[in-house]
Amino acid sequence: MTNDDVLALFDEEMRRKPAIADPRYRFELAGRVARILGPTHESYDNCVIFSAFQPGQTDRIVVEQITYFEDRRRGFEWKVLDHDKPDNLPRRLVDYGFQPGEAETLHVLPTDAVPRFRAPAAGIAVQRIEDEARLPDVAAVHTQVWRDDRGWLVEELARDLAERPQAIAVFVACDAENPVGTLWARFAPSGVFASVWGAAVVPEAPEAAVLGGLVTAVTRAAAERGVRFLAITTPTAAGSALTRHGFRAVSRIRNFAWRQPGLRR
Secondary structure (H helix, E strand, O other), rough: OOOHHHHHHHHHHHOOOOOOOHHHHEEEEEEOOOEEEEOOOOOHHHHHEEEEEEEEHHHHHHHHHHHHHOOOOOOEEEEEEEEOOOOOHHHHHHHHEEEEEEEEEEEEEEEHHHHHHOOOOOOOOEEEEOOOOHHHHHHHHHHHHOOOOOOOOHHHHHHHHHHOOOHHEEEEEOOEEEEEEEEEEOOOOOOOEEEEEEEOOOOOHHHHHHHHHHHHHHHHHHHHHOOEEEEEEEEEEHOOOHHOOOEEEEEEEEEEEEOOOOOOO
C-alpha cells in the first residue's frame, strides 16, 4: 500500500470521522471542514482537524472558522498535512495572523510487521498496565524525560482505564524494578488505525531495546483487535528512533495557532 493510499484511509477515519471517546470533546463536520471543540479556551484543546477546499474559498472558510471559535471564546489550532488542499493554505493562515508551530511528522506502522521485531534485551520487561496503581510508573518516566512534573498523566490515564478500558492499552518497560520506558495506544471501535502516544525512554536506558519491546507489545495488542495500522505524530527530529522499528513517515504536519482576542481582517 502506497503512502497516498494510507493517507486516504487516515483522512477518512482519523480526520473526517474520528471516534471521540472523551465526552468533553465534540466533533463537527461542517462542509469541507472537520473541527473539534474542546473543554477549555486553550488553542491546544480545539482544532480544525481536516480541511479540503478550492483556493477561491479560502477567505470565506478561514473567516468562518475564526468566527466560530471566537464566538465560543476559544483559541484553536488548524492542522495542515502536506497533502491538504489548497496548497497555499499555510501561507494564507499566516496572512490571517495564525502562528505556525514546529513541523511534526506522521508515522505509520502496519501491524502485520510484528514478526520482524526482536524481543527486548535481557533485563528489559514490558508489561501492560491495567491497574491504576501502576500508573505512577508512567508519570515517573515522563517526568524524567521531559524534566517537569507529569503527574497529571496518572489522572488522565486512570480515567481512561476506568471509563474506557477497551479503548486503551498502556505499556511500561522496566529494567529490573525501575520503569524506563512507556508507550500506549488508543483504539476506535472497528478502526483501521490505532493512535499511539507517550513514547518515552529515560536517557540512561538502552533506547533501541526499550522502544523495540514497547512497539512490539503495542503492535501485537492492536493486531489482536484487527487494527491494520498504528499512527503516531512526533517532532520531525525525533522520528528516526521510530523508523528503526518499522514505522515509516507518510506526511508532515504543521499546526497553526489562533490566539488573537478578535478578528483582525
